[in-house]
Amino acid sequence: MLERHALLVCEDEKVIASVLDGWTVEHAGDPREIEAFFKARTPDDAVFVYADDPNHVLGPVRQCDSTQLLLIARDEITAKPAKGQAFLSPVLPFSLASQLRNHQADANHDGEITARELQRAIEGARMRSKLETPFVIVPRRKPRRPLPRVAWSAAGIALTVISLVCPWLLGGSGLRLALAAGTAWPNRLAALAPVALAIVATLHAARALKPQWVVLFIGVSYGALDAFASRWAWDGLGVGFYLALVAPLPILRAVLIGDGAALVAALGGFITAYALVGPGGSWFSLALGAIILVAGASQLIRTTRR
16 A cells, blocks of 8 residues: 655745645654655655755665655755656745645646646746656545535525514514515515525426526515615514525525526516615616516526527
C-alpha cells in the first residue's frame, strides 16, 4: 500500500504543512534526522520534500530508495534528479501553499494536483523530472454527496405548508386569509401565491414541469409577499408570514438556473403581484408587469417545448 511521507527542512514549515492533507509530515534540521528520514523510505513510498536550501538534502535524496520522490526548494536546484525523482525550483513557501490550498493549481479540474500542474501554476518555477508516472501532491478528494434537489424542494414545500397554518396577520393564519369568506382580495392573493408556488414546486419535483416555471412563481410569490408586508407597514405580521418568506429559498436552490426567459418572467410576475396586492398599486405598474410577464412567459413556453 502506498504511503505518503513529507519532509520539511525550512523556516515556514507550518505554512506548508497546513496544505499537505494526506501526508505524514516530519520536520528536520539536523543532518542526522534528514538522513534517517530518507533511509526509512521504501521503493513504494511517495516522498515529498521541501527545503529552503536544497544542498541540505541533495546527498540523502540520492540515496533514497523511493521511486516517487519530489524535491521542491526555495533556492535554485542545479543538480539533476535520479530515476524516479523530480526537482522543482525556485518555489517560495507561500506560493506553494497558495497553489495547493483550495486546489488553485488543479488546471484540469480532476481533483488532483500533480507536480507538473504545480510547476505550470507558479511563475518562474522550473522542473527537472525523471519520474515514470505523475507525482500527485494533492490526491483526489472523495466528493461529498450533495443534498438531492428533491430534498431542497421538499423542504421549501414543507415550510410553505407550515407557514399557512401559523399566524400571518394579527393572529390569523395564512389559510384563513386564503380561504375564509370576507377576506380582502389583495390579502387573499398574498396568501394564495405561496400555495401556487408549492403546487408548481411539487409538479417540478414529480418531473411534470420544467424548472423555469418554478422560477417564475418564485418571483410572483415574493412580489405578493413584499406587497402584503408593505400594505400593513410590516406591522402585526406573524411567524407564518416570515416562514413564507423563507420557503422559496430552498425551492430556488433546487431549481437554480441561468435561464434568461425565466428570470424575465419572474421579474414580470413580481411587478404584477406587487401591483395587485400592494398599497396604491397603479394601472401603469400593473400593465408594465403584465407586459414583462407575458414577454418572458411566451419565450419560456417556446424554449421549454424544444
